[in-house]
Amino acid sequence: MYRAPVNKIIRSSIVDGPGNRTAVFFQSCNFNCRYCHNPETIHMCVHCGRCTESCPAGALRMAEGKVVWDKEKCVSCDTCIKVCPNDASPKITYMSAAQIWEEIEDDLPFIRGITVSGGECTLQRDTVVELFRLAKQNGLTTLLDSNGSYDFQNDLELLEVSDGVMLDVKADCEERHRWLTGQSISTVLFNLDYLAKMNKLEEVRTVCIPGALENEKTISKVAEILSPYLKEKDIRYKLIKYRHFGVREKYQDFRQPDEEYMEHLKELALEKGFRNIVII
Numbered sequence: 492m493y494r495a496p497v498n499k500i501i502r503s504s505i506v507d508g509p510g511n512r513t514a515v516f517f518q519s520c521n522f523n524c525r526y527c528h529n530p531e532t533i534h535m536c537v538h539c540g541r542c543t544e545s546c547p548a549g550a551l552r553m554a555e556g557k558v559v560w561d562k563e564k565c566v567s568c569d570t571c572i573k574v575c576p577n578d579a580s581p582k583i584t585y586m587s588a589a590q591i592w593e594e595i596e597d598d599l600p601f602i603r604g605i606t607v608s609g610g611e612c613t614l615q616r617d618t619v620v621e622l623f624r625l626a627k628q629n630g631l632t633t634l635l636d637s638n639g640s641y642d643f644q645n646d647l648e649l650l651e652v653s654d655g656v657m658l659d660v661k662a663d664c665e666e667r668h669r670w671l672t673g674q675s676i677s678t679v680l681f682n683l684d685y686l687a688k689m690n691k692l693e694e695v696r697t698v699c700i701p702g703a704l705e706n707e708k709t710i711s712k713v714a715e716i717l718s719p720y721l722k723e724k725d726i727r728y729k730l731i732k733y734r735h736f737g738v739r740e741k742y743q744d745f746r747q748p749d750e751e752y753m754e755h756l757k758e759l760a761l762e763k764g765f766r767n768i769v770i771i
């Protein structure tokens with residue numbers, strides 16, 4: 492039975508979609524964003540063993556060439572993550588969809604839905620489909636928090652069990668998207684249109700960094716693509732302030748936007764036809 496790498500499960504979250512939700516964070520991502528504030532979720536551990544020596548709680552050891560994490564001993568100091576040269580984490584639990592569901596089941600009376608995130612959740616597509624089926628059978632809503640690189644158009648099975656996608660649009664053009672993430676923007680922009688057409692676009696998200704990214708152009712690009720839908724659909728646009736917290740040291744020179752700048756971006760989004768704009 493396949494077990495997906497799970498970085499963490501937050502049993503109760505109010506920031507990963509509407510209402511109180513359980514959020515499942517899978518390990519590994521196919522993007523490598525300069526501004527990533529959870530860089531330890533990008534790569535899979537290569538079992539180099541470096542972090543085992545630095546753990547103050549003796550929660551890490553090598554066994555048969557692999558790092559083994561003892562959850563009970565761990566004091567969550569994150570020293571291992573800081574010393575890892577590979578943007579990985581040794582604190583990964585491999586879980587089947589049924590095992591993830593077991594963790595969630597007890598909280599059923601208190602949550603409205605499940606959100607899967609990452610890393611990039613669509614890399615664990617089969618696990619997500621199975622998990623979402625269980626969620627739907629139990630009356631929960633299901634959301635994907637995605638970097639938009641997945642070919643949703645050719646996976647109606649996944650879309651059927653998903654209520655919506657919270658889609659990142661990180662830049663306005665191929666060049667800046669590649670510079671920021673290391674990957675192409677073409678599938679992301681295709682998905683923006685496709686998911687809106689299919690009524691599966693829960694929200695659009697853009698992290699805003701004055702100077703480093705052309706945020707005005709990104710908002711205009713998103714508005715241009717969504718313009719056929721904006722009159723009828725109340726599509727939420729979340730404008731996220733870049734913050735230094737968690738970002739790798741080599742990328743710490745980005746500037747944090749102030750309130751005035753974010754309000755200016757909100758005004759622009761309003762002008763372009765969005766009615767539901769959230770600044771966080």
Ligand code: SF4
Nearest residue numbers: 546565566568569571
């Ligand atoms: S977070 Fe990492 S370094 Fe800290 S106790 Fe847990 S395993 Fe050890």
Ligand code: SF4
Nearest residue numbers: 536537540542575581
């Ligand atoms: S988490 Fe990083 S430092 Fe620890 S064994 Fe894996 S690759 Fe090495």
